[in-house]
Amino acid sequence: MTNAAGAAPAIACEDLWMVFGERARRQLDSARSGGGSPARIAGRLHDQGLIPAVRGISFDVKAGELFVVMGLSGSGKSTVIRCLSRLLEPTAGAVRIAGEDIIAAPPRRMVALRRRKMGMVFQHFGLFPHMTVAENVAYPLKVQGQPAAARAARALEVIELVGLAGREGAYPRELSGGQRQRVGIARSLAVDPEIWFLDEPFSALDPLIRRQLQDEFLRLQSGLRKSIVFITHDIAEALKLADRIAIMRDGEIVQIGTPAEIVLHPADDYVAEFARDIPRGKMMTVASIMQPVGAGGEGGGEDCRGPALATAMSLDDALATCAADLSPHRVTDGDGRVVGTMRPDDLVRALGAVAP
Amino acid sequence: MSLAESPAAALAAPAWRLGPGERTALVVVLAGLVSALLAPLLPWVAAWPDAWVLPVTERVGSGLGWFLDLIKPAARLVSGALAWPMAGTTWLLAEAPWPLAFGGFVALGLWVGGPWMAALTVASLGFVLASGYWTESMNTLALVAVSVPLALALGLGIGVLAFEMRRIRAALQTVLDIMQTVPTFAYLTPLLVLFGFGPVVGLIASAIYAAPPMARNVLLGLERVDPEIREAARMIGTSRWQRIVEIDIPAAMGQILVGVNQCVMAALSMVIIAAVIGGFDDIGWTVLLTMRKAWFGQALLAGMVIVVFAMLIDRMSAALAEPERRGDPRIARAVLGVSVLAGLVSWTTGIIPGAAEIDLLDPVAAYVDAGLTEFTKANGAALDQVKNTAMFYGLLPLRIGLDDAVLPFTWGFTWDRGMSAWLLGLAGAGAALMLWRGWLVAATVLLAGTAVMLVGITQLPWPAVVVAAAALGWRAGGWGLAAFAGLSFLAMAAAGLWDRAMLSIYLSGAAVLICACVGGALGLLAAVSPLAWRVLRPVCDTLQTIPLFVFLIPMLMFFQIGEFSALLAICAYAVVPMIRYTRHGIVSTPADLVEAATASGATRWQMLRDVRIPYAAPSMLLGLNQTILYAFAMLVIAALIGTTGLGQAIYIALGKADLGLGVSAGAAMALLALIADRLVQGFAAERRRALGL
Structure with a gap:
């Protein structure tokens, strides 16, 4: 990795809790005062009728690292990435981006961070239906306040990067699923963010298109070296892409490790069960x-x-x-x-x- | 529901353990029985004593009057401010030479919907011009043109606010519900006091009345925007305002334009209704005036003008939602230029005849009048026969019960106690048979129905009605709805509106019953036969675009003033949702269910009975719900041609500017509509849950 030893990780997530329900923060505090493992605390919250979706998880993402969070539906992985990007307000814990706790950041600072430092790609693309490909990709630059000519030039550049040159004038409804996600990727890269969040970006695509986009994504990343949090429910995708993988279950991280560690030394039967289905060869x-x-x-x-x-x-x-x-x-x-x-x-x- | 329970559980449960449906049924029967037994002994059970009536209407009247006096200066300021755009629009549309407005609309039609829309505009406006009601129509349109922007802004504001502020969303939804259930006439009385006579009352009333559909569609559209689109906008770092204006509203535009269409139609409908205030030479007033003078040819012509207008406005605002239909703006501009030129020429030289001088269709109106006189002379007896049969054998028994309605000169004999005993005994035997088969709820329905037929809706003892309403409320929506329903009825009794409320329930109940049967059957037919739907669909579309007012004209022409004409008008208007929802529910049965039933060897009839209709039940209930609300809306309008009940009270109050009576009766009407709405919605929600939808 490029950063010197001792420098802050690109993203640090510390004891993050996300509890849904009435008066979640107070309930969590009182449940935590009883002590015990996250599972015990979550059990108490559950008895109160609350939903502890993310249960005290911690991890670091190094600069330039492709960090994959893998879990089945309901494991809390989508909630985690929404807490990291603060689309959801976590109930407790800290998320540090280059050392700065963004959970404590005032709204204005958060807007600035999103405009300059973060990009996000969504499972169902999240494209603006009333804008063309070029307008979609240029919109983050417009929000930044860049002049029209500059943003058009930059948008074209990114559109070419994802291989959509020639479709700038098309509307999202006129594109195939794979093309739409290319637009989503281009839009998230338009401001050249340092942090890149991808929420199951390829899950809604056909297997063939998915593999093609995975390969292109790896190619892009080898040139860009962003710090990435990538969410997936597909263990094969996780193993193929990741520098490191965190496996989630019931709102907790069961194991963090390189793909080889996950396959060869699964932490428990749950992880082993995933690894079993992998054509290791x-x-x-x-x-x-x-x-x-x-x-x-x-x-x-x-x-x-x-x-x-x-x-x-x-x-x-x-x-x-x-x-x-x-x-x-x-x-x-x-x-x-x-x-x-x-x-x-x-x-x-x-x-x-x-x-x- | 016993259907939802597993057979094993049903077997295991002891026979005396009753489900909620059975318990409700028992409570209703008990309340009816006790009231029936006590009524001869205790006069206060049979009828709410006058001594118990609280001076609610007077208090409401004086309280509201005080409040309105307080804000009157502000209101007058508003009406003063509105006078300017009003005068400008009226001048442009009605007073300027007609080629200007005519050509302007054609240009608009051309741009919005291409050559076809332009042709439709030419044909429609040509008809309006030929009818001789151009100026009146344009006066109406001027009101609509000023009120619609107000309603759109109000609706957009409420919709966005409701979406952004989750905490107040439920409260705002309730406000919208109330705004739409308060009968149209009831708005007018306070506005009349506030703004004084004049077109501003209609303007404000229609802005208030037309805002809720816009707000609802805005909210629906915003809710339907993919949450990831909103998340994407937030991650890009938009401010809240940027997100709402640049992302949310454009992304929801399709649904919002549907709202615009509904808003425009509601505004037109209300502007025409507001004509009853008078004081403005608009098309609604023309209809009213000609109807009162029994110039039916002219009334029909003016009514046709309204219908043509409504259709044109409907098609044009619907075309707004389809950007691919836009015509060439250059041609539209050229048409506009030509019309300005023609307007100037007509103004300076007077070559083109003014709108007031054109009356090409007057002979037609005269012909219709003559024809109608001819027809009623020839068939008057037959028409009276129809009317009297329906009154004596249907409406009257429902209203005052068989025991009072059966008289020697209609039925040929006198009803006596023995017959009541016989009828009740028969119903009791039937109920006993049903009980034996385990159909407790059906047995109750039979008993209660017989009792109502015997006593008449308006003469039911009030404790039984209050308990039954509360029990049904409990069954459909729990204790909250039970309290709401029960207390509402008590409040109506305490306000001295009981008799009027029961009269309204009786007439709308009869209409809803007819609509449910006829509409259900037609919906079924339309679902089974594509040909029938091809015929019914344009009829339904037309009936839904016609402003309420116009329904009264043909009924009045053939059956004169009275309850029967009102009933027909209500049915004609309220039957449409029942047809639509029934058909839609049945047609949209999922293909795999149909295939599974076919694979099991179900015949067509079995498929309909066992698969399609149960699946369509929630949709049919929603149709019934709409039918009830439509019937209430029309009930108030039908007061113009002679109904008794709350609608009449509201109408009388409007004439006398009686705030207390108008607002109380309007509130009672709204309460009835809300109760009916919540009850049916509750049952529909339960059916949906049972089906796992």
């Missing part, structure tokens, strides 16, 4: 289970035979290579340097857990 790469070469160069693959594996290779492809020769293989990175070794038994263990 396709989803995981050699890099996630290889033995890395030590700093001193030990384990550099002296006893290795056969062709080298690439770090980006899927486990299925690695297996096909290793099947010919059941001895350790060298692993090389994109530049051809040896970065680790792959032992066939690790490979079989990683894949084996898949088999029922």
